[in-house]
Amino acid sequence: QEQLVESGGGLVQPGGSLRLSCAASGFTLDGSGIGWFRQAPGKEREGVSFISTRDGRIFYTDSVKGRFTISIDNAQNTVYLQMNSLKPEGTGVYYCAADRSWGVTTIEPMWLQEWRYDYWGQGTQVTVSS
Secondary structure (H helix, E strand, O other): OOEEEEEOOEEEOOOOOEEEEEEEEOOOOOOOEEEEEEEOOOOOOEEEEEEEOOOOOEEEOHHHOOOEEEEEEOOOOEEEEEEOOOOHHHOEEEEEEEEOOOOOOOOHHHHHOHHHOOEEOOOEEEEEOO
8 A cells, every 4th residue: 555654743932954855656756756845824825845756856935045945865765854043924734745657858847746646645743943
């Protein structure tokens, strides 16, 4: 059974760091596009970051550029999201998702289209507060 499991969330003070993990089982992440999304309280879910395992393209939403880093460990079949200089507006549930049909010709804006993703994790809570 294909599954994604997020971990690494928690409570952190503004300016602090967290590293989220997204572990896949039942399928390999290699060959997929992996996205991180977050849903803040009372708001719609939004895209945070994305990595294409086929060609290494990486995308970030503007609000996290320079502070967040996405990476993949193929041996561990896991994608990570390193989050530094966290702000209170970073509070929310963070989800990872896998797009099995992402290809080298898929255009950048498509990573934000949630309908593309075949598998979703259950989410991990991140709270940024003093």
